Amino acid sequence: MKKAKIPQTTITRLPVYLRALVMLANKGEQITSSHGLAQHAGTNAAQLRKDLSYLGEFGTRGVGYDVDQLINEVSKWLGLLRDRTVVIVGLGRLGGALVGYQGFSQKGFKVVGAFDRDPAIVGTVVDGLTVNHINDLESIVKDTQGGVDIGIIATQAPSAQGVANRMVDAGVKAIINFAPITIDVPAGVVLRQVDLSVELQILSYYLQKR
Amino acid sequence: MKKAKIPQTTITRLPVYLRALVMLANKGEQITSSHGLAQHAGTNAAQLRKDLSYLGEFGTRGVGYDVDQLINEVSKWLGLLRDRTVVIVGLGRLGGALVGYQGFSQKGFKVVGAFDRDPAIVGTVVDGLTVNHINDLESIVKDTQGGVDIGIIATQAPSAQGVANRMVDAGVKAIINFAPITIDVPAGVVLRQVDLSVELQILSYYLQKR
Structure with a gap:
């Protein structure tokens, strides 16, 4: 192609x-x-x-x-004819919702690891997946056959940059950041910042224009 | 302007x-x-x-x-110099995460009503907001001073169209649909369909291109 x-x-x-x-x-x-x-x-x-x-x-x-x-x-063209592996860090409400989001699994995105640092969350099972401690991120990424394609950050804002750094060091090639803060990654790592309030702001424009 | x-x-x-x-x-x-x-x-x-x-x-x-x-x-231009009122229907994990999303309140979007039909969820308190039964949607929208600007749908896919119809009938002027299904609204109502897997697909493109 x-x-x-x-x-x-x-x-x-x-x-x-x-x-x-x-x-x-x-x-x-x-x-x-x-x-x-x-x-x-x-x-x-x-x-x-x-x-x-x-x-x-x-x-x-x-x-x-x-x-x-x-x-x-x-x-x-979107590279969807093969499955992609995903890890997610931050299993609060948003992270939990993302792990269970039907759209992900239906479209070939397979969550291979979920991580948090809260003792109340580590060890719980979310959608069939046991939540690991964040300190196991590196070893689990390393042990995933074919590597991990995508890391999802769903932590609180102050933790997001540190998590991104750990993902990059572990070899994750692309990151989506849902935390409401802008983060940096080195050249060569693909980053998408998702701000859910963007959609509300777009609607606000059309409401004002009516 | x-x-x-x-x-x-x-x-x-x-x-x-x-x-x-x-x-x-x-x-x-x-x-x-x-x-x-x-x-x-x-x-x-x-x-x-x-x-x-x-x-x-x-x-x-x-x-x-x-x-x-x-x-x-x-x-x-985005109409953000005034506050916007928001109702949210579907207080499962995604809906709960959206109610608590810091970015919303920080940017002047005020959730004035939360609704579900699950007896286990109705009456619970999410981020200081008591979840109402979906059958109270119309009366609460009607009693909101200035009306309700934006309705957020975070239900399961099969419920989304029915909820959209009720929001429109109640006078909600703009809708964001997070349910993974395409819905229709009448002309004059502003609609945004948000598919969280879109971001993963964009990353997939860049991963393939490397």
């Missing part, structure tokens, strides 16, 4: 297109227009066509896109 | 710029360059300048942006 330079904004929309495509497939749709697919994905047809043009030549003018073919292509 | 037509993709980046700006302000920075700010926000300087150009004329060529001024302008 050609590894073209795809803009970051396009990459962030690919999972949204994938969700819309899967929804259409579940409804029994076999063909979709760029207009129809864009609407389900919350964008416009011109943007959608431009985004998909980075992946290759799809769709037939005047006919549309083959839903199953496009699901397969987008999945391939 | 002029209500220009701002592209949706720009709107989704404004909260990210705001977070980066607040982080810089907390570090004591008074001026930032478009390059520096873009880097903290995970985009590039050209995109940042284009996005901010929709809001007006900011920054001085060769000097940069005044951090505090830009925080104020972006907050104004």
